[in-house]
Amino acid sequence: MKRLFHATLFFLGLLLVWHLVVRAKVWSPILLPSPASVGLYLRDAVRDGSLWEATLVTMRRLLVGYFIGILIGLPLGLVTAASKFAEDTIGVLALGLQTLPSVCWIPLALLWFGQTEAAMLFVVVMGTMWSVVLATDNGVRSIPPIYARAARTMGSKGLHRWTHVLLPASLPFLVSGTKQGWAFAWRSLMAAEIYVTILTGFGLGHLLHYGRELNAMDQVIGIMLIIVVIGLLADKVLFAPWERFLHRRWGTGKR
Amino acid sequence: MPLVDGLPEEEQSAKLAVENVSKRFHTGRRQQDVHALDGVTLQVAEGEFVCLVGPSGCGKSTLLNIIAGLEMPDSGQVLADGAPILGPGRHRLVMFQESGLFPWLDVFGNVMFGLKLKEGLTNAERRKVAQFYIKLVGLEKFADANIHELSGGMKQRAALARALAPNPRVLLMDEPFAALDALTREQLYGDIQRIWAARKKTIVFVTHNVREAVCLGDRVVLFSPNPGRIRQEFHIPLPRPRDINSVELAGYSSQITKALKGILHDGDAAAE
Ligand SMILES: Nc1ncnc2c1ncn2[C@@H]1O[C@H](COP(=O)(O)OP(=O)(O)OP(=O)(O)O)[C@@H](O)[C@H]1O
Ligand SMILES: [Mg+2]
Numbered sequence: 001m002k003r004l005f006h007a008t009l010f011f012l013g014l015l016l017v018w019h020l021v022v023r024a025k026v027w028s029p030i031l032l033p034s035p036a037s038v039g040l041y042l043r044d045a046v047r048d049g050s051l052w053e054a055t056l057v058t059m060r061r062l063l064v065g066y067f068i069g070i071l072i073g074l075p076l077g078l079v080t081a082a083s084k085f086a087e088d089t090i091g092v093l094a095l096g097l098q099t100l101p102s103v104c105w106i107p108l109a110l111l112w113f114g115q116t117e118a119a120m121l122f123v124v125v126m127g128t129m130w131s132v133v134l135a136t137d138n139g140v141r142s143i144p145p146i147y148a149r150a151a152r153t154m155g156s157k158g159l160h161r162w163t164h165v166l167l168p169a170s171l172p173f174l175v176s177g178t179k180q181g182w183a184f185a186w187r188s189l190m191a192a193e194i195y196v197t198i199l200t201g202f203g204l205g206h207l208l209h210y211g212r213e214l215n216a217m218d219q220v221i222g223i224m225l226i227i228v229v230i231g232l233l234a235d236k237v238l239f240a241p242w243e244r245f246l247h248r249r250w251g252t253g254k255r
Numbered sequence: 256m257p258l259v260d261g262l263p264e265e266e267q268s269a270k271l272a273v274e275n276v277s278k279r280f281h282t283g284r285r286q287q288d289v290h291a292l293d294g295v296t297l298q299v300a301e302g303e304f305v306c307l308v309g310p311s312g313c314g315k316s317t318l319l320n321i322i323a324g325l326e327m328p329d330s331g332q333v334l335a336d337g338a339p340i341l342g343p344g345r346h347r348l349v350m351f352q353e354s355g356l357f358p359w360l361d362v363f364g365n366v367m368f369g370l371k372l373k374e375g376l377t378n379a380e381r382r383k384v385a386q387f388y389i390k391l392v393g394l395e396k397f398a399d400a401n402i403h404e405l406s407g408g409m410k411q412r413a414a415l416a417r418a419l420a421p422n423p424r425v426l427l428m429d430e431p432f433a434a435l436d437a438l439t440r441e442q443l444y445g446d447i448q449r450i451w452a453a454r455k456k457t458i459v460f461v462t463h464n465v466r467e468a469v470c471l472g473d474r475v476v477l478f479s480p481n482p483g484r485i486r487q488e489f490h491i492p493l494p495r496p497r498d499i500n501s502v503e504l505a506g507y508s509s510q511i512t513k514a515l516k517g518i519l520h521d522g523d524a525a526a527e
Contacts, residue, residue, distance in 0.1 A: 149325050150355035154369035154421065155345030164368075168359040250358050251403025 033218040038225070041218040050207070055226065058189065058203035065121050066185040069128025070178060076129070077136025077177075078162065087137075094133040102127035102188030106195050115198045120189070123196075127188025128181045135177020139170030172250060175242045182238065186231060204230075269336045269346065269424040269457055271299040271322060276331035278317055290482035291317040292328070297476065297485060302455040306472035308465055308511070310519055314483025315461045316352055319427045322459060323349045335425065345372060348423035350431045352461075354414040356402045362389065362413050363398040369421035388416040391446055393439070407434040415443070419450060425457045432467065441499060444470055448496050465515065469508045470499040477511065479518045487514055 015035050021027075022034040029037075045051035080091040105123045113119035143166060151165040167174070193205020204223055211219035247253035278292040291314040299305050307315045320326040322333055324343040333340045335347065348369065356365050366385040370376065376384075389398050392412035397405065405413060411434050418426060432440045448471065451458060462468050468475045469491055479486040489511055493503055 146351060146353060146355040147357060149343075150349070150351060150357075151368070152325065152343040153323055153345065153347065153349045155343075155372040156368075160372070165357075169357070171359060249401050249403075251401065 030215065030217060033221060037218045038222045041216075041222045042226075045207075045219075045222065050202075051226065054202050054204050054207050055230070057201040058193065058205065059230075061117070061120055061124065061193075061201075061203065062185055062189050065124025065189065066128055066182060068121070069125045069181060069185060070132055072125070073129035073132025073181065074136050074174075077133040078140060078166075080133065081137045081140035090133070091137060094130045094137075097126070098130040098134055102184060103191040103195075105188070106192060109192070110196065115196055117198065117200050119196055120192045120198070123188050123192040124185050128185040131184050132177055132181040135173055135180060136170070139173025139177060140166055142173060143169040172246050172252070175239065175246060179235075179239045182234060183231075186234075190227065270301045270303075271297075271425065271457060271459070272334040272337075273297040273299075273318070273322065274331050274334065276318070276321060276328040276333065278314070278321065278326070278328050292321075293482035293484050294331070295483065295485055296331075299457055299459060302451075302457055304451055304458045304460065304471055304473045306460045306462060306468035306475045307478060308462060308468050308475060308515065309478025309483075309486070310480050310515070311463075313478040313480035315478060316429055317483070319349065319429050319459065319461060322425070323347050323427055325349070345369065345421060346423055347425040347427060348418045348421060350414050350418040350426070350428045352429040352433075354410040356410060356414055356417070358402045361399045361401055362394055362405070362416075365402070365413060366417045366420050369417060373421050384420055385416075388420045389413075391419075391450075392416045392443070408436060408439060411435060412439070412443075422454060423456070425459070428458065428460045430461055430463065433463070440467075444499060445496060447471065452495065465511050466499055466504065466508045469493075469504050469511065470497050475507075475511055477514055477518070479521070486518060 019035050022029065022032055026032075042051065076086075076090055076094070080086045080094065102123060105126045106119075109119040109122045113122060147165055147169050148161070151161060156165055189203075190205045190208075193203040194209045197206070197209070204227055208220060208223045208227075211217070211223060243253070274296055276292055276295045277290075280289040280291055282289060295314075295318060297305075307318070309315055317326070321328050322340065324340045324347065340347075357368065360368065363385060366389055367381060370381040370384055373381075386395070386398070389395055392415050394400075394409060394412055394416065397409065397413075402410065402413070411431055415431055418428070432443060435443070444467070447458075450456070458471075460468070460471060465475075472491055475489040475491060476485055477487040477489070478484065489507065491507055493501075493507070497504060
């Protein structure tokens with residue numbers, strides 16, 4: 001409760017500073033709109049349904065791409081951790097591609113898929129899966145060998161060893177890895193939506209893009225706020241429960 | 256408390272034969288190789304309780320790992336009931352020096368892990384067995400505790416329950432009671448002798464505590480280091496159950512302690 005209070009106070013303070021800066025007329029109101037005008041834009045966007053629709057479109061793309069990325073990345077990471085050959089091939093590829101900023105996939109995606117949903121999906125999957133591969137690989141490698149030894153003496157081998165020992169033992173790394181994957185997916189999707197102007201769905205990135213074209217600064221800042229809030233919510237809803245579970249079980253995260 | 260876990264006796268104990276086993280560890284430079292075991296030969300009869308004692312670094316844990324099938328000897332072999340050991344199997348369970356409990360499971364889940372891999376049991380039976388052993392080691396109030404919430408001694412007790420629960424033929428224990436207080440330890444000496452007698456398990460037990468070895472073992476095997484070899488064996492023909500504080504027991508343990516000191520002294524002399 002106290003922490004909620006502190007957080008509320010902090011963000012109200014930020015709003016106030018923003019308001020005061022606008023009042024002081026340091027920049028022209030076209031460049032820096034007031035909190036009130038951003039609020040008005042958001043209210044209108046909610047009323048005419050455009051914000052809601054764009055959020056849905058964006059979230060659908062994000063979730064689909066993200067889960068495909070995990071579905072491919074997780075097994076690949078297990079494979080690179082298990083086999084020297086995979087480590088020297090897929091592992092090196094993952095290491096290289098993970099450092100590639102996701103925007104760099106867009107020209108390729110546009111040439112391969114044109115202005116389509118597929119291009120969008122491709123960029124998100126590429127942005128997600130390589131970091132998931134690396135996190136999974138790292139997680140499995142960091143397991144203290146005593147767990148695998150103890151499990152082996154109790155008769156665990158083959159698939160059981162993977163599902164009941166190696167995967168749960170690397171859970172802390174998997175959670176931080178998929179969380180990092182989420183951040184990458186979010187970034188790549190926004191980049192894709194800003195650059196790929198398709199007509200099959202109008203996402204938050206498109207709203208941002210057209211806000212800039214129309215010089216509608218209230219729209220730009222409003223959408224940016226929404227993007228930040230969605231990122232925060234995803235963290236609290238998708239990952240915080242897992243992290244709480246991990247901290248409770250492993251006894252980590254205490255201060 | 257009933258004598259044992261109430262399940263039918265279906266597992267036999269096994270006899271072990273360690274035949275001329277040698278093991279070296281290569282640590283970087285060639286001349287720094289560690290000769291952990293050198294020509295170790297040891298017979299363990301079915302249902303025998305053998306204790307290994309010896310100075311730190313004389314290869315006791317290494318031998319246990321080889322018997323478990325977790326490591327392969329450089330030369331020589333280990334036979335279990337006449338068949339060479341080629342890998343780990345659930346008939347030979349290890350209680351490791353460091354507990355090796357799984358942090359992603361609670362105490363109950365850890366004890367259930369080995370039981371779930373055992374066929375021919377219903378889940379209800381498995382739960383009953385797990386509860387029995389958790390109670391035996393005095394952790395019934397901590398069955399759903401996370402591993403990091405246990406003290407060092409409680410971890411060892413949980414690991415003991417996990418090793419006993421699947422009722423293996425051979426139990427390999429590496430200093431299992433080192434982190435326990437004297438009272439709990441004495442209680443567990445009683446329990447382990449009872450389980451051993453009821454289940455006729457073959458037990459190889461590593462300890463630094465000579466009294467403990469004499470209290471538990473049919474035989475105490477003394478190791479010397481550099482290279483790790485069997486130095487001497489002592490038969491302990493005392494009746495059971497044994498009380499760790501008895502006078503006869505003290506006689507044997509002072510005899511073995513003297514031999515152990517001789518080994519340490521030899522080591523000092525060699526170092527000079
Ligand atoms: N994996 C390994 N790599 C390199 N050297 C090892 C390894 N395992 C054991 N050794 C060495 O082999 C020797 C015997 O080790 P071991 O753990 O068997 O001793 P121990 O008798 O169990 O000692 P303690 O009583 O301290 O547990 C030691 O000198 C140790 O340094
Ligand atoms: Mg040891």
